Amino acid sequence: MPRSPRAVLGLFCLLVTAALLFLFTLDPLSVQEAARPAHQKVASVLEGIKGWAWTPGAWSDEELDLAGAREAAVATQPDAASVVDDWSDVELGLVEPSSPEPTAPVQEEQEVGEVEPEESRFDDDELEVALAPTTSAASSPAAAATRPACARTMLFHFSGTRGFASEYNRFIRVAAVASHFDYEVVPIASGWMYGDHLDYFKPPERNCSTADMPSWGKRRPIFRTKGEKLQLPEWTKEDHVQDGGYNALDYVDDVFLAITTKRKAVERLHNAEINEYPPKLPLSGQETVHPVMLEAFRMQAEQVKKFWILSDEVQTMVDALEAELQWSSQDRIVVGMHIRLGDKCSETGSVKYSPLRFATPAQRAALAAGGRGANVCKDQAASGGLDEEHAQVYIAAAEAAANALGAWNSSHLRPPLLAVMSDDAKALPKLVASGGERIEAFDRVMLREAAAGVKDSLGGEGGADMAELESGFRANAFHTLSMETRVTSTRRFVRDLTVVGFGADAFVFTGSSNVGRLTALIGGVEKAKQGRFISCDTRWFGTAHFT
Numbered sequence: 001m002p003r004s005p006r007a008v009l010g011l012f013c014l015l016v017t018a019a020l021l022f023l024f025t026l027d028p029l030s031v032q033e034a035a036r037p038a039h040q041k042v043a044s045v046l047e048g049i050k051g052w053a054w055t056p057g058a059w060s061d062e063e064l065d066l067a068g069a070r071e072a073a074v075a076t077q078p079d080a081a082s083v084v085d086d087w088s089d090v091e092l093g094l095v096e097p098s099s100p101e102p103t104a105p106v107q108e109e110q111e112v113g114e115v116e117p118e119e120s121r122f123d124d125d126e127l128e129v130a131l132a133p134t135t136s137a138a139s140s141p142a143a144a145a146t147r148p149a150c151a152r153t154m155l156f157h158f159s160g161t162r163g164f165a166s167e168y169n170r171f172i173r174v175a176a177v178a179s180h181f182d183y184e185v186v187p188i189a190s191g192w193m194y195g196d197h198l199d200y201f202k203p204p205e206r207n208c209s210t211a212d213m214p215s216w217g218k219r220r221p222i223f224r225t226k227g228e229k230l231q232l233p234e235w236t237k238e239d240h241v242q243d244g245g246y247n248a249l250d251y252v253d254d255v256f257l258a259i260t261t262k263r264k265a266v267e268r269l270h271n272a273e274i275n276e277y278p279p280k281l282p283l284s285g286q287e288t289v290h291p292v293m294l295e296a297f298r299m300q301a302e303q304v305k306k307f308w309i310l311s312d313e314v315q316t317m318v319d320a321l322e323a324e325l326q327w328s329s330q331d332r333i334v335v336g337m338h339i340r341l342g343d344k345c346s347e348t349g350s351v352k353y354s355p356l357r358f359a360t361p362a363q364r365a366a367l368a369a370g371g372r373g374a375n376v377c378k379d380q381a382a383s384g385g386l387d388e389e390h391a392q393v394y395i396a397a398a399e400a401a402a403n404a405l406g407a408w409n410s411s412h413l414r415p416p417l418l419a420v421m422s423d424d425a426k427a428l429p430k431l432v433a434s435g436g437e438r439i440e441a442f443d444r445v446m447l448r449e450a451a452a453g454v455k456d457s458l459g460g461e462g463g464a465d466m467a468e469l470e471s472g473f474r475a476n477a478f479h480t481l482s483m484e485t486r487v488t489s490t491r492r493f494v495r496d497l498t499v500v501g502f503g504a505d506a507f508v509f510t511g512s513s514n515v516g517r518l519t520a521l522i523g524g525v526e527k528a529k530q531g532r533f534i535s536c537d538t539r540w541f542g543t544a545h546f547t
Contacts, residue, residue: 150184150208155216156243158189158197161479164490165497165514166544167192170252172521173542174243175303177255181236186210187307193479195487200494202309214240224251230258253543260296266547273355274363278372279538282397285404285531288511289520289540296542298525308522310498317495325419325445327503332414333407335398335442336504339386339422340513352545353512354538386427390536391434394508397534399438401506404531408441418442419504421496421515447496497522511538512546 156174158167175185184206189196221244225234233255235241244252257266269292273279279287289297310318327334351357356364356373367373386394398418402408407416418439420428428446432439478486497515500507501522509516517540520533527533533540541547 154183270358289528333416336500511535
């Protein structure tokens, strides 16, 4: 039966009205929520919980003992480790309370003995070369075709002229933060003093493909946003970001601390260290990787395990050295040791690398007046090498490590092996001269050529053009060498860190040294829990400067 135009119009209006009423009954947020990424849903939930941020006095003494409490919580509730205090910029001591937010973070203060890194400026064509798939099984075109594209990625740019371990530690911190927020980290290199990361490492195994990622220029760098919570930064709303370079150095450290530690526990640790400064050396294993910092150590060690996959050439070098030293043998204990001198002694004249960083001016003055305000490495630089006092600290640390592992028990057929890495060719002879019978109780070997033309245990050497560096590694001098020489020397350096990190039963080092802290991470979190790392100056810290 035909309907009049007026009837049709009326029916249409009725249907439209019914549809609108139906839509109004829905919660629009629920509609949006279904399509939102998981990390944004978490942001909404956390921002809606009143009192989620840390408040003074909220933590009991038991909760502040993080080694057991956090580990137990993570074992039963995987997300528990991410629920930590809120660190504001003022609380971290990195900005004044009244400081306005800068439009861009200030460049990091230049370290003594390092060449100022140049900010790279490369176009998309250069990045396409850096990001091109490699021929490894994990990243071959055939393998990539079978995997979905990575939903969230972060590009990390190796660059500049800072020490290898310094830059690699920065990479590991960025990777730990990125992984926490579900980013797949992709390292690239351009203008790096050490060449390309692929000169030393293979790409990691991935469950997704990075073949069609956005280019560097189309990504937001990670910078601080005013008013954001460090546990959930604003940039995590973006799916593809870049690391932010050295402009974001302190900011990344702030975020890393916020997701791995509790502020009140760290404050108590700082106060105790200042009150007891200088510490009795060597530190114990528990003091070296303090329980308050154990979660930070675990997160970084996890990233080292993922990315420290040696290239075939470097792995061959490792196999040869291990065969020469018979490290696979179970009939003795191996104690690794790293002695860092060179330009690090000048750097550690700064309080940035010691507990004094968190002392008030009045506390520093009181310590200085009582003769307690000196940094550990500074005096060694003045004396031209490892002095008698500090040699005795290293010897005591080696003895403590060996005794704890029963190195001289009858079950071991040979004396313990002391494997020394150092940028100072005179370090091991100085230990022998200072230690007498104590050091004679160890078999000894000098592993590292120190990137300095010093003959290593296998008779290799860096070349005549490196002889000037025999007294200790200095970045300025190293930068003048040919790229071929730098890569060759660095491969041996990576070899030795690998052999000591993975193979030594215990490791003696200085926490102020990037090399020492990185080698400990290579050794892994289980050794840290067992107290097998012993520092001869400061405890391990997982940031650019002491925290």
